[in-house]
Amino acid sequence: MYLRSLHLRHFRNYSDQGIQFDSPKTILVGDNAQGKTNLLEAVELLATLRSRRASRDRELVRKDSSQAQIAATVERRGVGHELVVDLRSNGRRTLKVNGQLLRRQAEFLGQLNAVLFSSLDLDLVRGGPESRRNWLDGVLIQLEPLYTGLLEHYRRVLKQRNALLKAQREPTGQTGHSFRDSEMAFWNRELATVGSRIVRRRARLLQRLEPLADHWHRAISDGQETLRLSYRPQVPLPDPEATAEVVQAQFLQEMKTKATAELALGSSLVGPHRDEVEMSINGTAARAYGSQGQQRTLVLALKLAELELIEQVIGEPPLLLLDDVLAELDLHRQNQLLDAIQTRVQTLVTTTHLGSFDAHWLSEAQILQVHAGRLCLYKADQQDSHLSKLPLM
Numbered sequence: 409m410y411l412r413s414l415h416l417r418h419f420r421n422y423s424d425q426g427i428q429f430d431s432p433k434t435i436l437v438g439d440n441a442q443g444k445t446n447l448l449e450a451v452e453l454l455a456t457l458r459s460r461r462a463s464r465d466r467e468l469v470r471k472d473s474s475q476a477q478i479a480a481t482v483e484r485r486g487v488g489h490e491l492v493v494d495l496r497s498n499g500r501r502t503l504k505v506n507g508q509l510l511r512r513q514a515e516f517l518g519q520l521n522a523v524l525f526s527s528l529d530l531d532l533v534r535g536g537p538e539s540r541r542n543w544l545d546g547v548l549i550q551l552e553p554l555y556t557g558l559l560e561h562y563r564r565v566l567k568q569r570n571a572l573l574k575a576q577r578e579p580t581g582q583t584g585h586s587f588r589d590s591e592m593a594f595w596n597r598e599l600a601t602v603g604s605r606i607v608r609r610r611a612r613l614l615q616r617l618e619p620l621a622d623h624w625h626r627a628i629s630d631g632q633e634t635l636r637l638s639y640r641p642q643v644p645l646p647d648p649e650a651t652a653e654v655v656q657a658q659f660l661q662e663m664k665t666k667a668t669a670e671l672a673l674g675s676s677l678v679g680p681h682r683d684e685v686e687m688s689i690n691g692t693a694a695r696a697y698g699s700q701g702q703q704r705t706l707v708l709a710l711k712l713a714e715l716e717l718i719e720q721v722i723g724e725p726p727l728l729l730l731d732d733v734l735a736e737l738d739l740h741r742q743n744q745l746l747d748a749i750q751t752r753v754q755t756l757v758t759t760t761h762l763g764s765f766d767a768h769w770l771s772e773a774q775i776l777q778v779h780a781g782r783l784c785l786y787k788a789d790q791q792d793s794h795l796s797k798l799p800l801m
């Protein structure tokens with residue numbers, strides 16, 4: 409999979425900028441707040457239709473505009489495809505592949521696959537459970553685009569059920585009660601059906617990621633450490649291979665047990681929105697006991713596992729987006745990463761300083777300077793070995 413070109417219009421701090429990717433490695437260098445992460449965010453959006461930093465499209469559209477566009481040419485199995493995402497500050501999106509307007513997000517997802525590794529990813533170990541759930545969801549969306557519909561469905565069910573739980577706390581007439589009870593029974597079934605699908609998919613994904621991540625973790629820690637990943641659902645799974653019916657029944661049972669507490673709180677306590685992923689190194693919880701170095705190794709291992717799994721499933725390596733992380737890894741971990749990706753994996757890297765890069769990397773990579781939402785091509789000047797700027801487009 410290869411991203412040949414990208415064109416950003418009114419996206420974040422870019423007004424109109426085209427980029428051709430000429431080399432499997434691209435380094436984006438620039439001072440803080442110039443637009444390096446913004447560019448990777450545009451690629452992340454093409455891959456997942458989500459951004460980790462923006463909760464609404466208004467933030468993605470340039471401040472003085474009402475509409476933004478991300479356009480790209482992607483090569484998959486040797487065939488070129490044109491992808492276009494139009495974003496509006498009112499939240500409405502238009503998705504096109506090869507000029508054809510798509511009605512569903514799932515048709516667009518899977519056109520481009522990418523693994524994003526940024527300093528925010530340390531939250532995968534240290535942060536709350538939400539970051540781990542979002543990570544699993546981001547991978548599932550790419551491997552199984554229909555999963556995005558499932559998440560959306562679940563979000564709606566949860567919203568309705570929570571609204572109903574809140575309403576149930578208010579006094580009502582006799583008929584109101586029985587109506588609400590049957591409405592609640594409906595939302596319970598919905599939550600159990602959709603929720604159990606999500607839980608099963610996440611648990612299966614983690615099962616597939618675990619041996620890959622454990623392999624990388626051992627390699628980086630020189631065989632010293634064993635990594636375990638396990639999905640800890642609110643509703644205990646009988647076993648990972650249990651049928652959908654069995655899991656749904658378990659859900660309904662758990663909702664019964666927690667009914668009083670849910671009513672008191674006015675929010676749903678059972679379901680994948682409350683699940684946790686446990687990560688342990690040599691049998692102890694990485695979050696509480698892991699050293700900083702171990703946590704970094706773990707996150708790197710998770711990202712390499714994600715890359716490997718997407719490659720196995722899709723049949724082509726995804727893009728790797730490294731936002732400010734290379735400089736944070738010591739040389740040993742940097743080399744592990746570089747060995748793993750070689751030239752097979754197209755990689756976009758951001759940095760504020762080229763100094764942290766291995767000379768070999770610098771000689772192979774296309775280096776772009778990012779300044780105030782504009783890009784310039786850097787070329788090594790043989791005369792004085794300084795890097796000189798050339799306008800890009």
Ligand SMILES: Nc1ncnc2c1ncn2[C@@H]1O[C@H](COP(=O)(O)OP(=O)(O)OP(=O)(O)O)[C@@H](O)[C@H]1O
Nearest residue numbers: 420421440441442443444445446467468469470471
């Ligand atoms: N919707 C928007 N319209 C205009 N400018 C925006 C918009 N959203 C973000 N920006 C600007 O983009 C800049 C941040 O860009 P970005 O996060 O890509 O920086 P960066 O180059 O990655 O910096 P750092 O090295 O600090 O990570 C900020 O100056 C911010 O004001």
Ligand SMILES: [Mg+2]
Nearest residue numbers: 444445446732
């Ligand atoms: Mg940044």
